[in-house]
Amino acid sequence: MRCSVLMLVGVLVAGGGLYGQAAPRVVEHGVYGVHLIERSIGSEEYEISSTGLRRKLSVTTNTSERGMKHTTTTTLEYRADLAPSRFEQHTITPATATAAAVDHASVTEINGDQVTAHEAESTRSFAKPAVAFPGFANMPAAAQMMMMRYWLHHGRPQKLVLMRASADALPVEIRAVGHDVFNIKGAMVRLTRYTVENLVFGREVLWMNDRERLAGVMTFAAGLPQEEVLDEYKSAFDPLFGSAVRQEMLDLATLTRAVKPEASGSYAIVGARLIDATGAVPVENSVVIVRDGRIAAAGAASAVTVPAGMQVIHAEGQSVLPGLWEMHSHYSGVEFGPALLSAGITTARDCGGELLFLIAVRHAIAEEHQLGPRLLLAGLVDGDNHDAFGLFTAGTAEEGKSVVDMYADAHFDQIKVYTQIQPEVLRAISEEAHKRGMTVTGHVPAAVNAFEGVADGMDQINHLQFVTKAMVPEWSAAPFVLNDLKSDRAKRLIALLAAKQIVVDPTIGWGEMAGHPKSIPTWGLEPGVKAAPFPLAWRFNNIGVAGMDEAKFKDGMVAKLQVIGALFQAGVPIVAGSDTNLLGYGLDRELELYVQAGMTPMQAIQSATSVPARVMHHEGDSGTIAVGKRADLVLVMGNPAEKISDLRRVVSVVTEGRIYDSKAMGATVGFHR
Incomplete structure (x- = not known):
C-alpha cells in the first residue's frame, strides 16, 4: 500500500528532491467556487507543494455572505505516504464599529505517537491512533480531499477517527454510494459519489474523480446549505446538485427503515x-x-x-x-x-432553502410517508444586489412577479422577502402573491420600516428585531431600549400590527443563543445541548460573544421579552420558530421564553x-x-x-x-x- 502511494506521489512531483535539497515546488493547484443555498459567495483556492518527502497543503477561502466578509486560511503538513503532521486553520472575523477583529484558530499537531489538538477554547493531548486524520467541522473542500485520499490509501476503514480537541468527537463514516457521469466540455467524465457522516450534523455528499481530486461537496446539514465545486466541474453544478438531492432521498429512505412505528392504522x-x-x-x-x-x-x-x-x-x-x-x-x-x-x-x-431539495423532501414525506414533519414552504427572494441571500433575486417589479409565479407553480405556501428588496418590488411581489393565494412573510427590507412593509403588503414578519427597530425614531442611530416601548411610535406600530393581524415569529431563542456571553455556558440556557449529537453539541457549546457584559445581555433580553408581551396582549398573532437554533429543543426554548x-x-x-x-x-x-x-x-x-x-x-x-x-x-x- 505504502509503495503504491509513494509511486503515485513520485509521478506527481516528477523529480522532487530529498529533504533540504530544493525549494518547495507546487505539484497541484485548484479553485473551488463556494455557494450558500446555491448562490455564489466566494472561492477557495488551494495548492500542494512538495519538498522531498514532505508535502504541504495551503488553502485560502474568501467569502462575502450577506455583507459579511470572511477569510479562512488552512494548512496541512504531511508526508509523502499521506501521514499528517500538522493541521492548522484560522478564520478571521473582521473588525466592526463595536468589536475588534477575532482570529478563530484551530491547530492539531502530531509528534510521533502524541497528538495535541486545540479548537475554540478546548485543548487535548492524547496518544495517536494507528489510523486517524486531523479534522475540524468547517474543513474546506481541499482539506476534505486530503481526508478522502488518506481514507482511500489506508484500507477504507468503516470508521475513520478524527483527531480533535474533544474526546467526544465522532469518527467519520465514509461510504461509496455510486457513480455519476457528466459531459464536461465535450468529454464524458465519471465521478465516484460518497457520503460523509459525522463531520457536520448529517451526511455530506461529495464526489472524487479518478485522479483523487475532490470534484464537489454538498453539505445539506451544517446550519445552512452549502456547496463547493471545483472550477473544472462548474458547468456540471446543476446535475451534481440533482445527484445530491437524489442521494439525500435514498438516505431518507434508509432513515425511515431504521425506526418502525409502534402502531398505525x-x-x-x-x-x-x-x-x-x-x-x-x-x-x-x-x-x-x-x-x-x-x-x-x-x-x-x-x-x-x-x-x-x-x-x-x-x-x-x-x-x-x-x-x-x-x-x-x-x-x-x-x-x-x-x-x-x-x-x-x-x-x-x-x-429559505434549496428549491429542488425542498420540493423533493416535501414529496417524500407527504406522498411516500418518509420520516419528517409536514413541510410548508416559504420561497426566498432577495433584491438584485451583491449582498443578496439565496439563489433567486428580483431587481424590478416584473422580476418579482416572475419569482412569485415560479414558487406558486411549485405549490409553495408563502413568499419570504429579504433585506435587499426595494419598495416597488416588494409591492409587486405582495400583489402577485396575494393574487396567487399566497401570503408574504420575511425580513422587513432595509429600504423600508415595519410600518411601510405592512403598507406594501407584508402579512407576516420574521424576527423580533424588525419590530423593535421600527419602534426607534428613524433619525436615531441608537439601538432599541426598553423606554422605546413606551413611545407613541411603538404604540402606533403595535396597534397597526394588531389591526392588520400581522403575524410575528420572534425567534428570540436564537437571538439569545447567538448573542449570549460566553461566560454563560450554553447548557445553562439550553440543556438540550447535552442530548445533541457531537457535531451539533460542539457547535452550540462554542457559540457566544466573548467579553460581553452579562448584565447588559440580561437587560436586553428583558426588553425584548416585554415587547413580545406587549404584542401578545394587544392581539398580535405570535407564532413560535427557532430559526437555526438547536433542532427541536430550540422550539422548546422559544416557548419557555414566551412564558417569561x-x-x-x-x-x-x-x-x-x-x-x-x-x-x-x-x-x-x-x-x-x-x-x-x-x-x-x-x-x-x-x-x-x-x-x-x-x-x-x-x-x-x-x-x-x-x-x-x-x-x-x-x-x-x-x-x-
Missing part, C-alpha cells in the same frame, strides 16, 4: 391528560382514538369507549397535545426530519399549535385535537399546561397516525433524549 391512546390546544381546561384520564391517520374520537375516558379488540397505547402520567409547529426552520438535510419529529414537531415551515414574556403555558402552547395552524390556513385539519383532524400528536411526561418545560420530556410522537418512540426516532440521527 387504528388504535387508542388511553390514560393521558388531554390538552387539546383550544384553551379548554385539560381533561384528565382521556381517550384519543386514531383511525387511518385521523382523530376518530377524543375526550374523557368516561365518555369515549375503546372498541373491542382495538390496540391500546397506555399513556398514564403523560399529556397528549396536538403535534407542535416549528414556524421558522431552514430545513437543510433529511436528518432534520427525525430530529424534529423526536421533539414532537409534526409540521415545519421552511423559511407573560404568556400562560397554555398560550405558549397555542403559539406552536392552534395559532400557526390558523394563520397558515390549516386550522380545518390541524392545530387542535378534534374529531376529523390529522392524527399529528405528541405525548410528553408531566403537564406542560402548568410547566412549559415539560414539553422537553417527549415520550412518543404521532405523525399521520403513525406513533413512534421519541428516543428511537432521535437515535437514528444521533440525539439521545
Whole structure:
C-alpha cells in the first residue's frame, strides 16, 4: 500500500528532491467556487507543494455572505505516504464599529505517537491512533480531499477517527454510494459519489474523480446549505446538485427503515391528560382514538369507549397535545426530519432553502410517508444586489412577479422577502402573491420600516428585531431600549400590527443563543445541548460573544421579552420558530421564553399549535385535537399546561397516525433524549 502511494506521489512531483535539497515546488493547484443555498459567495483556492518527502497543503477561502466578509486560511503538513503532521486553520472575523477583529484558530499537531489538538477554547493531548486524520467541522473542500485520499490509501476503514480537541468527537463514516457521469466540455467524465457522516450534523455528499481530486461537496446539514465545486466541474453544478438531492432521498429512505412505528392504522391512546390546544381546561384520564391517520374520537375516558379488540397505547402520567409547529426552520438535510419529529414537531415551515431539495423532501414525506414533519414552504427572494441571500433575486417589479409565479407553480405556501428588496418590488411581489393565494412573510427590507412593509403588503414578519427597530425614531442611530416601548411610535406600530393581524415569529431563542456571553455556558440556557449529537453539541457549546457584559445581555433580553408581551396582549398573532437554533429543543426554548414574556403555558402552547395552524390556513385539519383532524400528536411526561418545560420530556410522537418512540426516532440521527 505504502509503495503504491509513494509511486503515485513520485509521478506527481516528477523529480522532487530529498529533504533540504530544493525549494518547495507546487505539484497541484485548484479553485473551488463556494455557494450558500446555491448562490455564489466566494472561492477557495488551494495548492500542494512538495519538498522531498514532505508535502504541504495551503488553502485560502474568501467569502462575502450577506455583507459579511470572511477569510479562512488552512494548512496541512504531511508526508509523502499521506501521514499528517500538522493541521492548522484560522478564520478571521473582521473588525466592526463595536468589536475588534477575532482570529478563530484551530491547530492539531502530531509528534510521533502524541497528538495535541486545540479548537475554540478546548485543548487535548492524547496518544495517536494507528489510523486517524486531523479534522475540524468547517474543513474546506481541499482539506476534505486530503481526508478522502488518506481514507482511500489506508484500507477504507468503516470508521475513520478524527483527531480533535474533544474526546467526544465522532469518527467519520465514509461510504461509496455510486457513480455519476457528466459531459464536461465535450468529454464524458465519471465521478465516484460518497457520503460523509459525522463531520457536520448529517451526511455530506461529495464526489472524487479518478485522479483523487475532490470534484464537489454538498453539505445539506451544517446550519445552512452549502456547496463547493471545483472550477473544472462548474458547468456540471446543476446535475451534481440533482445527484445530491437524489442521494439525500435514498438516505431518507434508509432513515425511515431504521425506526418502525409502534402502531398505525387504528388504535387508542388511553390514560393521558388531554390538552387539546383550544384553551379548554385539560381533561384528565382521556381517550384519543386514531383511525387511518385521523382523530376518530377524543375526550374523557368516561365518555369515549375503546372498541373491542382495538390496540391500546397506555399513556398514564403523560399529556397528549396536538403535534407542535416549528414556524421558522431552514430545513437543510433529511436528518432534520427525525430530529424534529423526536421533539414532537409534526409540521415545519421552511423559511429559505434549496428549491429542488425542498420540493423533493416535501414529496417524500407527504406522498411516500418518509420520516419528517409536514413541510410548508416559504420561497426566498432577495433584491438584485451583491449582498443578496439565496439563489433567486428580483431587481424590478416584473422580476418579482416572475419569482412569485415560479414558487406558486411549485405549490409553495408563502413568499419570504429579504433585506435587499426595494419598495416597488416588494409591492409587486405582495400583489402577485396575494393574487396567487399566497401570503408574504420575511425580513422587513432595509429600504423600508415595519410600518411601510405592512403598507406594501407584508402579512407576516420574521424576527423580533424588525419590530423593535421600527419602534426607534428613524433619525436615531441608537439601538432599541426598553423606554422605546413606551413611545407613541411603538404604540402606533403595535396597534397597526394588531389591526392588520400581522403575524410575528420572534425567534428570540436564537437571538439569545447567538448573542449570549460566553461566560454563560450554553447548557445553562439550553440543556438540550447535552442530548445533541457531537457535531451539533460542539457547535452550540462554542457559540457566544466573548467579553460581553452579562448584565447588559440580561437587560436586553428583558426588553425584548416585554415587547413580545406587549404584542401578545394587544392581539398580535405570535407564532413560535427557532430559526437555526438547536433542532427541536430550540422550539422548546422559544416557548419557555414566551412564558417569561407573560404568556400562560397554555398560550405558549397555542403559539406552536392552534395559532400557526390558523394563520397558515390549516386550522380545518390541524392545530387542535378534534374529531376529523390529522392524527399529528405528541405525548410528553408531566403537564406542560402548568410547566412549559415539560414539553422537553417527549415520550412518543404521532405523525399521520403513525406513533413512534421519541428516543428511537432521535437515535437514528444521533440525539439521545
